[in-house]
Amino acid sequence: MSQISKLICFGSQLIDGEKGVRFNVGVNGKPQAAFVVRFGGEVHAFVNSCPHLGVELDWEPGEFFDLSGVYLVCATHGAVFMPDSGYCTGGPCKGRRLVSLPVRERDGEIFLGEGLELYVE
Numbered sequence: 001m002s003q004i005s006k007l008i009c010f011g012s013q014l015i016d017g018e019k020g021v022r023f024n025v026g027v028n029g030k031p032q033a034a035f036v037v038r039f040g041g042e043v044h045a046f047v048n049s050c051p052h053l054g055v056e057l058d059w060e061p062g063e064f065f066d067l068s069g070v071y072l073v074c075a076t077h078g079a080v081f082m083p084d085s086g087y088c089t090g091g092p093c094k095g096r097r098l099v100s101l102p103v104r105e106r107d108g109e110i111f112l113g114e115g116l117e118l119y120v121e
Contacts, residue, residue, distance in 0.1 A: 006112040008045070011105050014038035017069025017083075019062040021110075022048065025101060026117030036103055036110055037064055037072070039083035043110055047099040050074040052092045057081075072098075 009021040020037035025047070033048035033056055048056045052074065058064050059075030065083070066073045072081040079091030086098030102113025112118045 006116075006118050008036055008103065008110045008112055008118065011038075011043070011108045011110055014043060014110070016041065017065050020058070020064045022058070022062055023112075024119040025112065026119060031119045034101055035062070035064060037083055042084065043103050043105050044084055044086075045101040045103040045112070046072075046086050047101065049099065050076065050079055050093065051088065051096040051098065052077055052079055057098075 008023050013021055014037060016038050020035045022033065022035050024031040025034040027047065034045060035048050036043055036045040050057055053076065055076045057072060057074045064072045072083050074091065077092050079093050080089050081087065081098055082089060086100050088094050088096050101116065104111050104113065
């Protein structure tokens with residue numbers, strides 16, 4: 001993997017409560033799966049790792065939301081997370097949080113925050 005621009009995706013790729021965009025971020029110098037979603041008109045990004053077992057959340061690439069588009073869900077054990085904070089409201093890791101990543105939206109583009117590395121395969 002190689003380091004590239006901090007552009008994750010275009011804002012038009014993210015619709016409230018629908019499919020997210022996967023990407024890889026450098027965590028402690030190693031690439032790790034991550035994702036960004038839109039909820040309540042805002043973009044939110046997290047490391048793609050359930051606090052329960054460390055498995056990736058999405059049941060299909062980019063499919064993080066439940067059918068209502070209100071909660072993020074771990075496909076493995078059904079843990080339910082708030083999409084704005086990553087806080088787990090139900091399931092085996094209740095009370096814990098997803099690891100949040102800083103992102104910002106500017107001029108229709110979603111960027112990874114300062115101090116982090118974005119990777120592509």
